[in-house]
Amino acid sequence: MKSKLNLNKELVEKARMHAKNVAIDTQNFIDKHTTVAVERTVLRLLGVDRVDFYGVPMPNVVVDHLVKKNLLSGGAAYYMGCAIATTGLNPQGVSQQIGRGKIDLSLIDKIPAKDALAALMPYIKKSVAKIKRNKQKRSAYLRKYGDKQGALLYVIVATGNIYEDIVQAKAAAKQGADVIAVIRTTGQSLLDYVPYGATTEGFGGTYATQQNFKLMRAALDEVGEEQHRYIRLCNYCSGLCMPEIAAMGALERLDVMLNDALYGILFRDINMKRTIIDQYFSRVINGFAGVIINTGEDNYLTTADAVAEAHTVLASQLLNEQFAIMAGLPEKYMGLGHAFEIDPSIENGFLYELAQAQMAREIFPKAPLKYMPPTKYMTGNIFKGHVQDALFNVVTTMTHQRIHLLGMLTEAIHTPFMADRALSIENARYIQTTMKDLGDEIVFKKDGIIQKRANEVLENATDLLEKIEQYGLFGTLSRGVFADIKRSPDGGKGLEGVVEKNEIYFNPFIDIMKEGHK
Numbered sequence: 001m002k003s004k005l006n007l008n009k010e011l012v013e014k015a016r017m018h019a020k021n022v023a024i025d026t027q028n029f030i031d032k033h034t035t036v037a038v039e040r041t042v043l044r045l046l047g048v049d050r051v052d053f054y055g056v057p058m059p060n061v062v063v064d065h066l067v068k069k070n071l072l073s074g075g076a077a078y079y080m081g082c083a084i085a086t087t088g089l090n091p092q093g094v095s096q097q098i099g100r101g102k103i104d105l106s107l108i109d110k111i112p113a114k115d116a117l118a119a120l121m122p123y124i125k126k127s128v129a130k131i132k133r134n135k136q137k138r139s140a141y142l143r144k145y146g147d148k149q150g151a152l153l154y155v156i157v158a159t160g161n162i163y164e165d166i167v168q169a170k171a172a173a174k175q176g177a178d179v180i181a182v183i184r185t186t187g188q189s190l191l192d193y194v195p196y197g198a199t200t201e202g203f204g205g206t207y208a209t210q211q212n213f214k215l216m217r218a219a220l221d222e223v224g225e226e227q228h229r230y231i232r233l234c235n236y237c238s239g240l241c242m243p244e245i246a247a248m249g250a251l252e253r254l255d256v257m258l259n260d261a262l263y264g265i266l267f268r269d270i271n272m273k274r275t276i277i278d279q280y281f282s283r284v285i286n287g288f289a290g291v292i293i294n295t296g297e298d299n300y301l302t303t304a305d306a307v308a309e310a311h312t313v314l315a316s317q318l319l320n321e322q323f324a325i326m327a328g329l330p331e332k333y334m335g336l337g338h339a340f341e342i343d344p345s346i347e348n349g350f351l352y353e354l355a356q357a358q359m360a361r362e363i364f365p366k367a368p369l370k371y372m373p374p375t376k377y378m379t380g381n382i383f384k385g386h387v388q389d390a391l392f393n394v395v396t397t398m399t400h401q402r403i404h405l406l407g408m409l410t411e412a413i414h415t416p417f418m419a420d421r422a423l424s425i426e427n428a429r430y431i432q433t434t435m436k437d438l439g440d441e442i443v444f445k446k447d448g449i450i451q452k453r454a455n456e457v458l459e460n461a462t463d464l465l466e467k468i469e470q471y472g473l474f475g476t477l478s479r480g481v482f483a484d485i486k487r488s489p490d491g492g493k494g495l496e497g498v499v500e501k502n503e504i505y506f507n508p509f510i511d512i513m514k515e516g517h518k
Contacts, residue, residue, distance in 0.1 A: 005454040018465035023322035036497035039076040041243040046091040052099045061099045069106040073502040079105045081116025134253035135290040141230040151404035158183035160202035162212045166219040176425045181234035189239025213252035246282035250289035263296035271492035287329035288513035295320040298339030298372035300483040306341040311460035328514035331366040339372035340392040355453040357399040373407025382409040393431040398439035
């Protein structure tokens with residue numbers, strides 16, 4: 001891609017190197033530790049499912065047992081392998097017996113790790129094969145119908161009831177939406193378990209469960225076949241169950257996942273050690289499943305000023321890129337986030353927005369960038385809001401963003417009605433068509449406002465990343481660098497679920513899945 005911004009390429013590489021060094025340093029910590037969520041994910045991928053008599057998910061039953069017996073450092077895979085080899089039961093059977101108090105993993109015969117792994121291999125292969133089939137099915141749909149060029153129109157459904165969500169999602173797809181995001185119910189990110197089954201009650205969204213994923217996937221396939229298009233499905237693998245939800249999404253063929261290395265720390269006060277370990281395994285899974293991750297840099301600008309703090313967005317994008325690389329996730333799945341959130345009263349604010357979007361496009365040329373609409377300065381004036389969204393649509397089209405979350409004219413009033421979505425889709429499609437090649441026809445004035453703005457943001461981001469490398473990631477988060485929010489390395493939710501691995505530990509899925517990314 002030829003640069004329109006005359007970006008300092010040496011500065012881009014310097015910024016990337018600082019981000020890489022931060023990621024390498026942090027990965028050293030990740031590699032030595034595991035969490036209760038990681039181990040529950042291993043169990044889910046081995047086929048452990050359903051709930052016990054009290055409604056507790058079986059992966060939680062087993063991991064709670066490991067914690068109680070002080071065995072978590074050895075990992076769920078090792079002890080499950082020992083139990084399978086000793087009892088002849090499958091992983092679900094072992095889990096049920098643990099729940100009934102019939103098996104105590106601390107008393108199971110200990111066998112060499114290679115023998116435990118051998119006992120697990122049939123279940124590992126089954127899970128991996130299912131995820132591969134899902135990836136192949138997605139590819140087959142895209143070959144059959146073709147994939148849309150330009151921005152994918154992304155809309156949300158958020159009724160709280162999965163069956164009502166399905167009605168709304170199918171309507172949105174028929175109106176022209178390309179990606180349906182099922183908003184997760186408020187507070188689910190703070191639950192240290194994944195609810196089971198189909199759900200019909202949620203506040204501000206619908207519970208992320210495997211059954212809900214299955215139902216929505218089937219519904220979107222149905223309407224996609226009617227429309228002769230592949231409709232992508234999005235949900236959230238963030239919070240205290242980040243890798244578990246990634247695994248469920250991989251097993252049910254989700255296509256896009258909200259998955260940020262820092263979001264839960266900053267905006268949900270989840271412990272930074274817990275989050276940074278969990279994000280690694282979640283990204284290993286997403287990369288293997290061909291799932292595009294969406295990072296959450298747009299959230300910084302809803303709490304901090306979008307002009308003054310734009311460089312923190314770029315710094316975070318570069319960090320998210322490097323953490324994704326550490327997990328083996330290819331660039332084509334890195335939906336790095338940014339947003340159109342500058343105060344509309346600022347003179348030349350549109351030029352600053354254009355500079356930021358073009359800069360992201362040039363620095364991450366192969367990434368399917370996710371561009372977020374104006375929200376912070378939306379009001380009850382739906383006509384002004386629709387104009388703000390139209391300007392956002394113009395920037396999206398001019399700078400070739402890939403995943404385009406549509407703004408709603410009623411953003412500041414209520415959860416969108418179907419008619420609101422229809423108007424937003426109509427607006428975006430009109431601009432995509434009438435301005436299709438505008439970005440390719442325009443060059444920016446040398447040393448003009450747009451070029452100067454982009455290079456100023458790049459310089460500030462590079463300086464910030466140099467400081468982050470000096471402080472380390474945990475030290476940086478303690479100082480409130482991102483979104484003006486300070487967090488303590490030993491504060492927040494979920495720290496008690498972090499343990500250091502011991503010498504018998506292994507996670508069989510990481511190497512298999514990272515190898516499968518290639």
